C-alpha cells in the first residue's frame with residue numbers, strides 16, 4: 001500500500017486492507033517522525049502465536065531495536081498496541097499496551113492502560129501503531145480512519161494531559177467517546193525518567209518511563225477519532241456467551257466481585273492488615289489513623305462521584321469525582337486506584353483523603369508515575385527528617401504528609417527545576433548521586449525500576465516478581481484463580497520456596513492477558529473463559545495451557561531483549577531498604593533476604609531459565625516454539 005503524502009502534512013490514505021482473521025483489524029500503522037513517512041503494513045502472519053498487545057510488541061521490539069539503540073535514541077520504537085478482543089463486546093476491551101525500551105531501566109517495557117484507545121484504534125483499522133524517529137518540533141498524531149497525519153503541537157506545549165485532551169477535543173469538534181487521546185504532560189516533554197502516558201481522563205500507561213520516550217520523540221499526543229470500521233468475530237454467539245460468563249464471574253465470584261463493587265479501594269485496609277501497605281517510605285507498617293475511615297464506602301464519602309467506565313465495560317470501577325470539602329473543594333478529580341492512595345498518600349505519610357485524591361490527579365495530569373513519585377518524595381521526606389538532605393539542597397522544607405509541599409516537588413520534577421532536576425532521574429539514580437546514609441533509604445530494584453504501591457516485605461511474591469521481571473514492572477502478578485495453573489489456593493507467604501514456585505508457575509499469565517487488548521481488572525476472570533472468548537473471536541481454538549504457553553513466549557522474548565542489552569542476573573535483587581527487615585507490623589519477624597538466593601534459584605528452575613546466564617534454556621525455548629530465539633541466544 002502506498003501512502004499519499006503532502007509536504008507540510010504527511011498523510012496516509014490507508015484504504016483497502018481488510019482483516020484476514022476475525023477479531024483483528026489486520027494492519028499495523030507505521031510512523032517515522034524523522035522523515036514524516038506514514039505507511040501501513042498488512043498483518044496476518046504470527047497472529048495465532050503472538051496475539052497482539054505485548055505479544056506483538058515484544059516481537060517488534062526485539063526485531064527492530066538493537067542493543068545500541070538506547071531509550072532516547074530516535075530508532076527506539078514506541079509501540080501502542082491492542083489485541084484481538086479489543087473493540088468487541090467483552091468487558092474492559094478498550095485496552096492499550098505500550099511497549100518500548102524504557103527510560104528507567106533502559107530495558108524492555110510493557111505497560112497497560114484502559115479507556116477507549118484500543119477500541120478506537122481497531123475501529124480505525126489498525127491493530128497497533130509503531131512510532132520511530134524523532135520529530136523536529138513538538139507534534140501530535142491524528143488518526144481518522146484512513147487519514148493519518150503528523151500535526152504541529154506547538155500550541156499544546158506545556159499543557160498537562162487533561163488540558164491537552166480538552167484542547168484537541170475543541171480543535172476537532174469532538175468530545176465524549178468520539179475522540180480518544182493519549183498524551184504526555186510537562187514531565188514527558190522534559191524527559192522525566194518516570195514520565196507516563198495518560199489518556200481518556202484518568203488512564204495511565206505508567207511504567208518504566210514510556211512517557212519520556214514519547215517526549216524524546218517530541219510526540220505530544222496521539223488522538224484517534226472513534227473510527228468507522230466494523231469488527232466481526234468468527235462466532236458472534238459464542239463470543240457473547242463467553243462475555244456473559246466473564247461478567248457473571250466478576251459479579252458473583254467472591255474473589256472478583258469486590259472489584260466489581262469497589263474497584264481497588266479495599267486494597268488500602270486489606271494490605272494494612274498484612275503489613276503490605278507502604279507507610280512513610282518503608283520506615284513503619286503501623287499508623288495511629290483509624291483504618292475504618294479507609295474502608296471503601298468511607299473513602300467515597302468526601303466526594304460527589306459518578307461512573308467513568310471504559311469501552312464496553314460493565315464493571316463499575318472507574319469514577320470521576322468532585323471533592324466535597326477542605327481546601328481543594330470543588331476540584332474535579334479521578335478517583336484514585338489503590339496505587340494512587342498509596343503513592344500519593346501512605347508512602348509519603350499523607351492521610352488527608354481529599355488532598356491525596358487531588359495530588360493523584362495532578363500526577364496524572366503532569367504525566368508522572370504515581371508509584372515512583374511516592375518513592376522519590378518519600379525518600380526526600382525521610383532524608384530531610386533525618387538530616388541526610390537539607391532545606392538548602394532541596395529548596396524548601398518538606399515533611400511527612402505535606403500534600404502542598406509534595407505538589408511543589410512535583411512541579412520542580414516535572415520542569416526539572418533546581419533539586420527537581422536530580423529527582424527527575426528517579427529514586428535509584430538520585431539516591432546513588434547523593435550517596436552516604438541517604439542512599440540507604442531509597443526503595444528500588446537494581447535494574448532501576450521501583451515497586452508498585454505495596455510494601456513487598458509483606459508480599460514476597462511481588463518483590464521476587466518485580467526483581468526478576470524484564471518489563472520494568474511486575475511480570476506475573478498474582479492471579480485471582482491461581483489453582484487454574486495447578487498452583488495451591490494458599491501458600492505460606494513467608495516460605496521462600498513456596499513463593500518462588502508460585503511466581504515462577506504463573507509466569508506468562510499476565511502477558512497473555514496483556515496481549516488480548518483488555519483491562520487487568522476485568523481480565524482477572526478465569527483464563528479458561530478468556531481463552532474461550534478468544535477462540536470465538538478469532539476462530540482458532542485456544543486452551544488454558546496454551547494461553548500460558550503464549551504468555552511465556554512473550555516473557556522469554558522480553559528477557560532475551562534485556563540480556564542482549566546487558567541487563568543480566570546480577571541486577572536481580574532489591575535495594576537495601578526495599579529488601580530490609582520490617583521494624584514493626586504483621587511482617588516484622590520476616591526477612592526476605594535470609595531466603596533470597598534460594599528463592600531466585602527455585603524461580604529459575606520453575607520457569608526453565610539458566611541460573612547462571614539468565615537465558616531461557618534450549619529445552620524451554622523448544623517447548624515454547626521459539627527456535628529463532630534459540631539460535632540467537634545459544635548460537636555461541
Ligand code: SF4
Nearest residue numbers: 092310313315317519
Ligand atoms: S474495570 Fe475499570 S479500568 Fe477496567 S475497563 Fe472497566 S472501568 Fe475501565
